[in-house]
Amino acid sequence: MRQLTIALLIVASGSLANAQQAKPLASPEILPDGRVTFRLIAAKADEVLLTGEFLPAPQSFVRDADGVWSITVGPIPPEIYHYNFTIDGVRTIDPSNPQLKTGSTPSTISSVLEVSHPSPAFYDAQPVPHGEIRTHWYQSKSLGTTRRLTVYTPPGYDTSQSVRYPVLYLFHGANADENAWYRLGRANLILDNLLSAGTIKPFIVVMPFGYGVTPGGGPQADNTAKFGKDLIDDVIPYIDGSYRTLSNRGNRAIVGLSMGGGQALNIGLNNIALFSYVGGFSAAIGNAAAFPKTYATLASNAAEANSKLKLLWIGCGTDDSLFGASKSFSEWLTASNVTHTFRETGGAHTWMVWRRYLNEVAPLLFR
């Protein structure tokens, strides 16, 4: 068995060396006027398409005499976008671009295009004090497995040994993972910049893995139940035991996006004894017909909820297919006399929206 492994590896090593020697195409190439050129070598392909968050519809590449396909689009406004190539019907990445969006299911795999702002954006790394991202491996008793957990600690956490901090529990969306909020959302850099500007108080951010079931498998209600049990029985005690937290409801927030927005609203609003700040970004909160049952406790105790909740924030972009759900939920909360903020913005179901929402909501926490 051991000899077999060794023999198998000989050629693979040669392949790697060859791949490293091949000079990559310039793709994507951002032109001085803000347009962007994408390129691909695919001598045998009949059709190459570009899809991306910066395009209203797929666009066709054009092939030159050497078999190099290219397309120039834009100008594209400064932001961070995801895009894919579709080569003869196969949706894949831009093989010349090392920046990839990954997650917990294959549907999330895309290439990343970052068009820089002329001045640093609110999500850019700037020369300010930086917090840390910490990855933990913890034992989940409720799920019976070792799971990963991502934590942001604000600048100075290690050197302020007598200070205790509030905690934001921050959830990713479907097909993503516990790293999405910092790798794609730049949560740490957004908070570093807000802290440097004096706009927020320092707090810890906990980003758990949002699946209690196999990603893509099992009904969402089952997933939220299992994830919620892990959160409350395992994650929160683990965090309060590992970090210098202010471990009371007045210093605990729960916020999520998309699938995680549904989880944050469901878990948060059904556990007001644990959380004072609750937020849903482009939340997947399900059918309006289920609100009275899912949020029965909230509706029957609206006055108590209003006195205890310091923030209930729901935001969604009008171009998001989930906009109607957020609007319905807001209307149902209003009809149920639950005080809340409903923030209607431009934008679709993208990280562009969620970065802005975090930048807007963070200053409202732990006041």
Added chain:
Amino acid sequence: MRQLTIALLIVASGSLANAQQAKPLASPEILPDGRVTFRLIAAKADEVLLTGEFLPAPQSFVRDADGVWSITVGPIPPEIYHYNFTIDGVRTIDPSNPQLKTGSTPSTISSVLEVSHPSPAFYDAQPVPHGEIRTHWYQSKSLGTTRRLTVYTPPGYDTSQSVRYPVLYLFHGANADENAWYRLGRANLILDNLLSAGTIKPFIVVMPFGYGVTPGGGPQADNTAKFGKDLIDDVIPYIDGSYRTLSNRGNRAIVGLSMGGGQALNIGLNNIALFSYVGGFSAAIGNAAAFPKTYATLASNAAEANSKLKLLWIGCGTDDSLFGASKSFSEWLTASNVTHTFRETGGAHTWMVWRRYLNEVAPLLFR
């Protein structure tokens, strides 16, 4: 500009929703007998090839009547492998597999196949105390930019406020990044398991980004010089200022793989005042003709080096194209009377080898 952005996003959101609804193919599928089936839907392709660390040569997929391509290979011994699909000449990933190998250049992009061991492997997450992985954003004065840095702290670091720790500086290879040693190398889990078994002393591991020049650009000597300056002038002081380190040469090790192996040997052996333990895994140490110049100080002070270095460890797989360089360096060290360990093993230029080397070398550090 703002309205443009919003309009552009409408269809992208729809595309995302569709992609999420598409049921992924089972690829890779590990069969009960250890063989593995890979699948792809590519109705218009004429040829689909599989390349991977488990194959001696590229193999062709076979297409069925529905346009689904598949191939079954193996049995494949338990390990973590990288592989690619080549569709009509375009080298890309397996679009059904969310596990990707990424890095700092596109040549590193591959899909990941993990064949589990019947019992947990030395690199698997086991129910033992776990250290943390911490990501820092630090200001490099020598390079004039904000850079990322990955750090492993052993279990109990946060709760042992009076304990100080030795530090291993651990470098990745070409085309990779500061996360490679834990994402692909599982360094943290390997050390967690060794610690739990009582085989090593607890130490901190610092994994910097190994490029002082643009990845893939600039000569390697220039890169090593810039990276080395950042390491010595910025990274080490930053770490000694941020962590409870034992900040002396007796408690400092420097080890790397491939490009990082060349860097570790070059920087370590030319700075014996800073490091006591030096290691090169499958090191890219350049041409033998340059050894006398690059390591002139070492060769002219062999007796002093032998008394100061507690470990000089060089390992390479015999199937690695860099094996000859390591062997030449060992022979040159022997001729120069520099005491060292030359470890000749099976294997090629892969993470399988480097995980094993870390598992073997870690117990030799800080004795």
